[in-house]
Amino acid sequence: MTRKSVLREVREVQLAIELIELGARLQFLEAEVDLSRERLIRLYKELKGVSPPKGLLPFSTDWYMTWLANIHSSMFYNMYQFMLTHANESGLQALIKSYRLYSEQIESQGSEIVLDFTRAYTMVRFFDSDMLQLSTCCRCGGKFVAHAHDSKNGYVCVLCRPPSRAGKARGAKRAAPGIPSESGLQKPASPADRPEAAPAGRALQAALP
Ligand SMILES: [Zn+2]
Secondary structure, three states: OOOOOHHHHHHHHHHHHHHHHHOOOHHHHHHHOOOOHHHHHHHHHHHHOOOOOOOOOOOOHHHHHOHHHHHHHHHHHHHHHHHHHOOOOOHHHHHHHHHHHHHHHHHHOOOOOOOOHHHHHHHHHHHHOOOEEEEEOOOOOEEEEEEOOOOOOOOOOOOOOOOOOOOOOOOOOOOOOOOOEOOOOOOOOOOOOOOOHHHHHHHHHHHOO
């Protein structure tokens, strides 16, 4: 086995620390960071004070379709795409930066993080393996996470057509951020149609460079 350069090893440790602090799980760390499993586990324990949780990533694409999850997922994926295309970031750096931006945005509104890092990463993989797509809402122009191969014609998003119980669940109302539309402007809609979405949407647009 060849000896790794010290500098490279330091970078890998820094990357692992950054990912652990964002909430990455062990499987993800093993896939993305060039450090042994033992060292990753030790790092994790030192940073978090507990052993990394065991078990596989349990999610299916259905989770991303529920009302609140879809709003958060769509907000995150729009940021991720922005980082990839406009900020010229690699996949992993785009993931880290857009997840940070998403968390900061949600926290600045006093809302709760709905999309954790593992779900964000799993979603990116679902997009990469052509299981999810972004569909453009024909009413507001925002781009939302949808099942791949669903018809893109006449798609109406969860903000423009929320389910009747949307926003009534505890905490759901204030946790709903907005999605930037393609034009960068959100069309105003009646409050009944867009629960608490517009102020958050404007905040999101302001946060994007
Ligand atoms: Zn819409």
